[in-house]
Amino acid sequence: MWVRSQDKYSLVKANRLLIVETAYVAKFNKGYRIINQYKCTNDSDDYDILGEYETEKRALEVLDNMQIQIESCTEFTQTKEFVSKLEGRNSTTRQPVYQMPEE
Template sequence: MWIRSQDKKRLINTSNLYVFGTCLKSSDVDFALGNYKSEERALEVLDIIQSRIIKGATFDYINNSKRTTKEFVFQMPEE
């Protein structure tokens, strides 16, 4: 899944996310994707990402008989 970091400076494709204290991290990179006021809030954001994964990371639509497929990019929420 594509995720844009909270500071909007990084865009990564990851499949491994975890909460480390108040941070949400990916095992693919060496930085936090988002920092939150509590571990509970970080877990809430992880739950939101899980919900998005269940819905699917790609979607398509038809406009003027042309089918277009796009991939969803999750934007890490601000605090």
């Protein structure tokens, strides 16, 4: 699944989605981020911040919605269609893009 970040500046292929608690997020004194960890290392630069939420409950709700979209292979906001070559023939494949909610 592809995910468009909350600030709309990133479009990333989801690999490993995590909720992490932050001591300080710009809008809040304490908050929770949903990140896409693209390498499983201890390097702090190996992830993309997809969204920031005030409560753990809200971050879990967003992650739950992402899971539902993956399971149903449908789209909450937009589904992009593209044509791909599959064994020498054209086929249409639906590729979901999940838009991170503002709040």
